[in-house]
Amino acid sequence: MKILKDILYKVPVNGVFGDTNIQVNEIHFDSRKISENDVFIALKGVTVDGHDFIDKALSNNAVAVVCEKVPEERKQGVTYVEVSDSSEALAMMSSNYYDNPSKKIKLVGVTGTNGKTTITTLLYQLFMNLGRRVGLLSTVKIMINNSEFKATHTTPDSLTINKYLSQMVEEGVEYCFMEVSSHGIHQNRTLGLDFVGGVFTNLSHDHLDYHSTFAEYRDVKKRFFDQLSKDAFALTNIDDKNGTVMVQNTKAKKQTYALKTLGDFKAKILEKSFSGSLLTINGTEVWSKLIGDFNVYNVLAIYGVAELLGIEKLDVLRGVSGLDSVSGRFQYVVSPEKITAIVDYAHTPDALKNVLETINNIRTGNENVITVVGCGGDRDKTKRPKMAHIASQLSNQTIFTSDNPRTEDPQIIIDEMEAGVSPENYKKTLSILDRKQAIKTAYKLADSGDIILIAGKGHENYQEINGERRHFDDLEEIKMCFN
Incomplete structure (x- = not known):
């Protein structure tokens, strides 16, 4: 049991009705999980307001309620804590409840539009290979040393984060x-x-x-670096025009990495092929199995983090050369007919452009590039025509298909994509709603030596249609075409 006032440490409190010197069991923001002596935190979500479920939490015997607006009628024997921001209170209370596990571990956060999963996963792989005890919180999975747990969000809720961090501390994760x-x-x-x-x-x-403007999206990312302490490091991609913006107000030690400009960690590409890239990093030659310029940035970030965490340079270089590609990130297979199929998570215009430019830079020019791509439903609609324009511009043939349509009509999504195709590229495009059939068609259109890119879903092994997740794996589907 915990004492409520201890869990409220550092939480900005506007008012208290009742006693905070009481023992509590657990804290929850889901009223359905509340049981006797638990604390309910009423969160205002995008679609649901937790304040509407205070009565439900009380009927499940909650002993305390943390909320932004205290009910006019208060239940006898229940403590009400008024705060300005319930999500902020949840974050602080979660850390306190689990005895601030992030202070007992070396926690590194990776943010940006593309590359987060690759960098975090490969850092986990690198440090495990170096014999360290390591944790991973990623889109694909959560790892505590060799134990794997299912991930549900790119960044889990505060309670879940601290729960896993606490478990990591218990299991000796560094x-x-x-x-x-x-x-x-x-x-x-x-x-x-x-x-x-x-x-x-x-x-x-x-x-x-979700973010109304690109500026808002950028500023939210920047907030992460604004909150870093002076004892932390802030490693930024200086080749990106927003790289300096991110760290301009941070108290952390600023470090940079780059391919095109000067940086603390600098790489040069000597050779590239479908088997990997030969690089120099800060003047030392190293081979990487990862493919494409965008992956060289990922390698640089991994190298930089490892050095900043005190790992010897030669150990890092040896470790980097042994890293394998991440599931669903430029993952390729070759058919008996010598057709190369690449599965990649590219689901933004920039990521799709990077992957297609990588393919076009490596191929000899005699092969055709056939791209299968869709866009997710109930998500940012403005990127749909841009994705279609890039795919049709940089491919010899493009097939528009369903991604995760969710609650939207997949045909409408494809129609919105097609609006971005330039007139000179119309003849190079097809539309096939059924993703399985689209992949089969791409394979039938391909000749020996051709390259098929299946973009957008990567590691995902499902398709979400009208609230139902059905098993679907791009890699499985293309491999079935080989038989």
Whole structure:
């Protein structure tokens, strides 16, 4: 049991009705999980307001309620704590409840539009290979040393984050690498966490269904670096025009990485192929199995973080050369007919452009590039025509298909994509609603030596249609075409 006033440490409180010197069991923001002596935190969500469920929490015997607006009629024996921002209170209370686990671990956050999953996952892989005890909080999965847990969000809620961090501390984890999304920052999920470092990858068009403007999206990302302490490091991609913006107000030690300009961590590409890239990093030659310029940035970020965490340079270089690609990130297979199929998570205009430019830079020019791509439903609509324009411009043939339509009509999504196709590229495009059939068609259109890119879903092994998730795996589908 915990004492309520201890859990409220550092929470900005506007008023208290009742006694905070009481024992409490657990804290929850879901009224359905409340049981006797629990604390209910009423969160204002995007679609649901937790204040509407205070009575439900009380009927489940909550002993205290934390809320932005205290009910006029208050239940006898219940403590009400009024705060200005419930999400901020949840973050601070979660850290306090689990005894501030982030202070007992070297926690590094990675934010940006593209590259978060690759960087965090490969940092986890690198440090595990170096014999360290490591944790991972990513879009794909959560890892505590060798134990795997299912991930539900890019950045989980504050309670979940602290629960896993606490478990990591119990199991002797030294380092944890965590994806930090704009949603997570905006909803205060990372508030109260003690990061030893932060990494900025890049910023491009995404999530404008949630953030009203690109400037707001940028400023939310920047807030993560504003909150870093003077003892932390802030590693930023200086080649990205927003790289300096991110760290301009940070108290952390500023470090940079770059391919095109001078940086603390600098790389040069000597050779590139579908088997990997030969690079120099700060003047030392190293081979990487990762493919494409965008992955060289990821390698640089990984190298920089490892050095900043005190790992010897030669150990880092040896470790980097052994890193394998992340599931669904430029993952490729070759058919018996020598057709190369690439599955990639590219679901933003910039990511799709990067992948297609990488393919076009590596191929000899005699092969055709066939791209299968869709856009998700109930998400940022403004990127749909841009994605279609890029795909049709940089491919010999493009097939528009369903991604995760969710509650939207998939045909309308495709129609909105097609609006971005330039007239000279119309003849190079097809529309096939059924993703399975689209992949089959791409394979039938391909000849020996051709390259098929299946973009947008990557590691996902489902398709979400009208609230139902049905098993669907792009890699499985293309491999079935080989038989």
